[in-house]
Amino acid sequence: MQHFNCDKIQYEGPSSKNPLAFKHYNASEEVGEKKMKDHLRFGAAYWHVMRNELADPFGQGTAHMPWDDRSDSVENAVSRVDVFFEFLEKLGIEFYCFHDRDIAPELNDLAASNDALDKVVAKLKQKQAETGIRLLWGTACLFAHPRYAQGAATSPNASVYAYAAAQVKKALDVTKELDGLGYTFWGGREGYSTLLNTNMKRELEHLATFMHMAVDYAKSIGFDGPFYIEPKPREPSTHQYDSDSAACLNFLREFGLMDSFKLNIETNHATLAGHTMEHDLTVAANAGALGSIDANTGDTLIGWDTDQFPTDVYLTTQIMLVVLGMGGFTTGGLNFDAKRRRESHEPIDLMHAHIGGMDAFARGLKVAHAIREDGRLAQFLQDRYSSYDSDIGEKIEAGTTSFAELDQYALNSGEPSLASGRQEMLENLINEFI
Ligand code: XLS
Ligand code: NI
Ligand code: NI
Numbered sequence: 001m002q003h004f005n006c007d008k009i010q011y012e013g014p015s016s017k018n019p020l021a022f023k024h025y026n027a028s029e030e031v032g033e034k035k036m037k038d039h040l041r042f043g044a045a046y047w048h049v050m051r052n053e054l055a056d057p058f059g060q061g062t063a064h065m066p067w068d069d070r071s072d073s074v075e076n077a078v079s080r081v082d083v084f085f086e087f088l089e090k091l092g093i094e095f096y097c098f099h100d101r102d103i104a105p106e107l108n109d110l111a112a113s114n115d116a117l118d119k120v121v122a123k124l125k126q127k128q129a130e131t132g133i134r135l136l137w138g139t140a141c142l143f144a145h146p147r148y149a150q151g152a153a154t155s156p157n158a159s160v161y162a163y164a165a166a167q168v169k170k171a172l173d174v175t176k177e178l179d180g181l182g183y184t185f186w187g188g189r190e191g192y193s194t195l196l197n198t199n200m201k202r203e204l205e206h207l208a209t210f211m212h213m214a215v216d217y218a219k220s221i222g223f224d225g226p227f228y229i230e231p232k233p234r235e236p237s238t239h240q241y242d243s244d245s246a247a248c249l250n251f252l253r254e255f256g257l258m259d260s261f262k263l264n265i266e267t268n269h270a271t272l273a274g275h276t277m278e279h280d281l282t283v284a285a286n287a288g289a290l291g292s293i294d295a296n297t298g299d300t301l302i303g304w305d306t307d308q309f310p311t312d313v314y315l316t317t318q319i320m321l322v323v324l325g326m327g328g329f330t331t332g333g334l335n336f337d338a339k340r341r342r343e344s345h346e347p348i349d350l351m352h353a354h355i356g357g358m359d360a361f362a363r364g365l366k367v368a369h370a371i372r373e374d375g376r377l378a379q380f381l382q383d384r385y386s387s388y389d390s391d392i393g394e395k396i397e398a399g400t401t402s403f404a405e406l407d408q409y410a411l412n413s414g415e416p417s418l419a420s421g422r423q424e425m426l427e428n429l430i431n432e433f434i
Contacts, residue, residue: 266296
């Protein structure tokens with residue numbers, strides 16, 4: 001039975017007028033050394049595709065999901081898997097991500113929830129084997145249930161902490177069972193609503209202990225994919241500890257977790273943190289810790305995590321410049337952590353949404369590759385710092401000078417003459433390629 005009213009989406013090229021075709025994403029086309037699909041490694045989010053009913057704080061869900069009986073039964077959960085794989089195959093998306101509670105219901109107690117999870121995982125495993133589609137990363141939902149209202153690994157209540165640990169232990173088991181490539185921590189409620197009732201120091205130490213136990217457990221079951229932390233500054237908490245790349249890296253370094261963790265950077269989270277996406281990507285990449293990307297975008301007029309599909313080629317170009325600059329993804333990919341607008345309630349809108357995101361990234365990839373081949377941008381950057389390649393600059397970089405020597409240098413050389421930053425010229429250069 002078909003749940004999406006379309007055939008497999010094909011590449012028809014830029015002149016196609018077919019809304020259900022790729023205009024730019026041509027999976028097997030080579031860009032540089034690799035096929036487009038291997039550069040981009042698209043993933044789809046189970047929570048948005050299968051579970052997001054498109055509610056907002058002012059109104060109930062609008063999404064039509066004719067395959068879903070809206071019950072918490074395991075049968076319903078298992079039958080969603082077929083729909084999801086139909087969706088993935090029709091788009092040619094080779095990876096996916098889930099939270100434990102997206103794929104299977106949370107039942108009356110932990111043991112029953114674990115059993116339900118196992119049943120759905122068996123079905124996912126079968127579909128993965130049939131299709132070759134892979135789990136990009138798994139995660140546990142530690143923010144929806146009321147027990148986690150005050151945090152999970154940062155809860156003031158040790159029994160809640162233990163429950164969260166049990167849930168992550170099981171989520172790691174099923175991620176391993178499905179041969180998942182990574183495991184993500186997004187700490188939506190690992191933060192606070194007010195510092196009046198919060199011992200930040202103890203909470204952060206508890207969080208670090210939790211992550212160390214996760215690393216130890218992963219080792220014990222032979223799960224060797226990286227862990228990712230996904231930064232986000234706020235929403236649902238007023239302040240979240242993993243607020244941006246820099247805060248996450250500081251946490252990982254302070255608590256000795258850098259070897260096991262990388263970051264999963266989400267566009268709309270970076271902008272909520274007051275950064276550009278390329279800023280947070282660059283901070284992560286500079287630390288050798290850019291693992292994966294949650295591809296979406298925010299809205300300039302709405303201050304929430306609106307999780308829109310990325311359609312802006314300027315944005316995807318900037319993202320792909322960083323990704324190509326670090327030599328591409330290894331275990332990570334571009335996971336569309338994005339949802340349709342509430343007004344786009346038909347199943348076919350899921351197709352339109354992902355086609356748009358995939359085409360936008362295909363263009364960003366091609367543009368970024370062309371900019372790198374052209375070389376002028378890289379050359380400008382290299383020239384801009386060339387005073388550090390010799391003489392006093394070289395000594396500064398080598399750490400072989402001192403304030404006394406620099407003082408002498410400044411006294412002898414007089415007023416420095418500064419070259420232009422040429423921002424506008426560089427912006428024009430980017431637009432030559434877009
Ligand atoms: C929420 C996050 C979440 C993570 C996975 O804002 O983006 O969806 O990606 O827990
Ligand atoms: Ni995300
Ligand atoms: Ni998000």
